[in-house]
Amino acid sequence: MKILVCVKRVLDPQVKARVKADGSGVDLANAKMTMNPFCENALEEALRLREAGSATEVIVVSVGGGKTPETLRHGLAMGADRAVNVVTEESLEPLAIAKVLKAIVVKEAAGLVLAGKQAIDDDSNQTAQMLSALLGWSQSTFISNFTLDGETATTIREVDAGLETITVKMPAVISVDLRLNDPRYVKLPDVMKAKRKPMENIELDSLGLDTANRLTTLEVVEPEGRAAGVIVANVAELVDKLRNEAKVI
Amino acid sequence: MTNLVIVEHDNNEIAIATLNAITAAQQIGGDIDLLVAGESCQAVADSAAQIAGINKVKVADNPMFGHHMAENLAALVVDVAKSYSHILVAATTFGKNMMPRASALLDVAQISEIVEVKSADTFVRPIYAGNALATVQSADAIKVITVRTIKFEAAAATGGSAEIEAIDSGVDTGLSSWISQAVSGGDKVELTSANIVVSGGRGMQNGENFSMLQSIADKLGAAVGASRAAVDSGFVANELQVGQTGKVIAPDLYIAVGISGAIQHLAGMKESKVIVAINNDSEAPIFQVADYGLVADLFEAVPELDAAL
Numbered sequence A: 001m002k003i004l005v006c007v008k009r010v011l012d013p014q015v016k017a018r019v020k021a022d023g024s025g026v027d028l029a030n031a032k033m034t035m036n037p038f039c040e041n042a043l044e045e046a047l048r049l050r051e052a053g054s055a056t057e058v059i060v061v062s063v064g065g066g067k068t069p070e071t072l073r074h075g076l077a078m079g080a081d082r083a084v085n086v087v088t089e090e091s092l093e094p095l096a097i098a099k100v101l102k103a104i105v106v107k108e109a110a111g112l113v114l115a116g117k118q119a120i121d122d123d124s125n126q127t128a129q130m131l132s133a134l135l136g137w138s139q140s141t142f143i144s145n146f147t148l149d150g151e152t153a154t155t156i157r158e159v160d161a162g163l164e165t166i167t168v169k170m171p172a173v174i175s176v177d178l179r180l181n182d183p184r185y186v187k188l189p190d191v192m193k194a195k196r197k198p199m200e201n202i203e204l205d206s207l208g209l210d211t212a213n214r215l216t217t218l219e220v221v222e223p224e225g226r227a228a229g230v231i232v233a234n235v236a237e238l239v240d241k242l243r244n245e246a247k248v249i
Numbered sequence B: 001m002t003n004l005v006i007v008e009h010d011n012n013e014i015a016i017a018t019l020n021a022i023t024a025a026q027q028i029g030g031d032i033d034l035l036v037a038g039e040s041c042q043a044v045a046d047s048a049a050q051i052a053g054i055n056k057v058k059v060a061d062n063p064m065f066g067h068h069m070a071e072n073l074a075a076l077v078v079d080v081a082k083s084y085s086h087i088l089v090a091a092t093t094f095g096k097n098m099m100p101r102a103s104a105l106l107d108v109a110q111i112s113e114i115v116e117v118k119s120a121d122t123f124v125r126p127i128y129a130g131n132a133l134a135t136v137q138s139a140d141a142i143k144v145i146t147v148r149t150i151k152f153e154a155a156a157a158t159g160g161s162a163e164i165e166a167i168d169s170g171v172d173t174g175l176s177s178w179i180s181q182a183v184s185g186g187d188k189v190e191l192t193s194a195n196i197v198v199s200g201g202r203g204m205q206n207g208e209n210f211s212m213l214q215s216i217a218d219k220l221g222a223a224v225g226a227s228r229a230a231v232d233s234g235f236v237a238n239e240l241q242v243g244q245t246g247k248v249i250a251p252d253l254y255i256a257v258g259i260s261g262a263i264q265h266l267a268g269m270k271e272s273k274v275i276v277a278i279n280n281d282s283e284a285p286i287f288q289v290a291d292y293g294l295v296a297d298l299f300e301a302v303p304e305l306d307a308a309l
Helices: A037-051 A068-078 A094-108 A127-135 A188-195 A235-245 B017-028 B042-050 B070-081 B093-105 B210-220 B228-232 B263-269 B298-308
Strands: A002-006 A009-011 A033-035 A057-064 A082-087 A112-116 A138-149 A152-159 A162-169 A172-176 A199-203 A215-221 A230-232 B002-006 B031-038 B056-061 B086-090 B110-114 B116-119 B122-127 B132-138 B143-147 B163-166 B176-182 B196-200 B223-226 B253-257 B274-279 B292-295
Touching: A002 A037, A002 A094, A002 A127, A009 A068, A033 A037, A033 A068, A037 A057, A037 A068, A037 A112, A037 A172, A057 A068, A057 A094, A068 A082, A068 A188, A068 A199, A082 A094, A094 A127, A094 B093, A112 A127, A127 A138, A127 A172, A127 B093, A138 A162, A138 B070, A138 B093, A138 B176, A152 A172, A152 B093, A162 A172, A230 A235, A235 B274, A235 B292, A235 B298, B002 B017, B002 B070, B002 B093, B017 B031, B017 B086, B017 B116, B017 B143, B031 B042, B031 B070, B042 B056, B042 B163, B070 B093, B086 B093, B093 B110, B093 B143, B110 B122, B196 B210, B210 B223, B210 B253, B210 B298, B223 B228, B274 B298
Parallel strands: A002 A057, A002 A112, A057 A082, A082 A199, A112 A172, A138 A172, A230 B292, B002 B031, B002 B086, B031 B056, B056 B163, B086 B143, B110 B143, B196 B223, B196 B253, B253 B274, B274 B292
Antiparallel strands: A009 A033, A138 A152, A152 A162, A162 B176, A215 B132, B116 B122, B122 B132
16 A cells, blocks of 8 residues: 655744734744644654554655755655655645545555644645545544554544544544654664655646635734733742732633 | 535534634624534534524434544535635634544645634634644635634634524445543543643653642632643643643633643643742742742642642
């Protein structure tokens, strides 16, 4: 079985996003970029499945322009066998990304797709569910445990009330949460090895899909900041402020 | 305009978050219908019909919807979607799971976690962990929307008398099966609806120490929350996580104990009305959003606070 892992290049989670002065978006020029953290968990799980003999090949796929191949190389350094980069300079919405990914899943005849539950830049939390819908496959989202049992897989989902266990028929699209695993660190020899691994570039236009954006971003602004607070000297002062000033207890 | 709001429920009661999504639909304007899909869920339909300002409650009562599996629900939503201009659901794990699937089947974009309705086709949503707010305009005939509940008051749960219509729709895809749910909450106050939340972070050092926070929470009628670091470290269960990828809450009072204030944590609590931070590191970013900061060892300050309440 081939596993396809979708990965996204995003602003490093430790870096605070800065909104451009003209309100057109977030300034990513010269910003530190990285693989979306949830995508690393998805890839780690795929690698473990391959190492356990449940998968024959792990393919990382991304959609983007610029330095997207750098992020795919990181995936190869983690241990993916090969990479597919669907090249476009357009910023596609999740629906369009799902259409592109479907084309790659079909082309590769993958039997399982693993994806992060959410990209930490646009916070949409859509792509995996949309891909599953377009493929007509089963889905399990926000998972923290995955067990393949042949024709089905058992997953534990992190939901608002706690943990939900469901089984899905294979093939499936699975979106993963951070507690699924601890992604491995990449060592220097892995980085060297990754340079020799195959990376296929596919022009978006060659797929012949309708990937037009449906949403127009009119404006991006910074939220209002909070007014500066005060440092209290001790617990007694804190309780007094909460009772008599803020009146919240 | 005609809005359809998908009701989240457990076959007995309506989840409060649904009422927040209904308010967003009211702001869009036009009629509002509700969709209740479940198994033996007549009680839910009856309460849904009492919500103020609802036109019609559509009920799909069938075992295939009993556990709200996304595949069956999304297919049902697609069946009924054609007569609506807007389809909304609260951005809970229920809504986040099923709605994008329905959206893709309808071949429309989903607008995730709106915090403001500008007009019937224009909405504001947070991006980058809430460090930016994007105003987006949709060109789709059907607008599929998830609603960030903290930014919309709950609609009145009573005062209405909507018509209830049974719909015999849906196909059991058989793609996934529910096995079990583990809820560790018990009788504790629920995090997303609590007026006061006491949260602990990595500084709590272990799960046992969270009992100190629970003691304060019990006195204040508060819920206990946690940072991702505390959940990742196994101190407490995942459903307590507050943050960008956990729960986004806005209580009247949020007390952050031993939480440094990472970007992704602030995203989940910075809309709280009053924020208190207790941390021994005066440089911790949490103090930048705190109304009241106490630089102290939490193992001294927390018992003292407990005694003072």
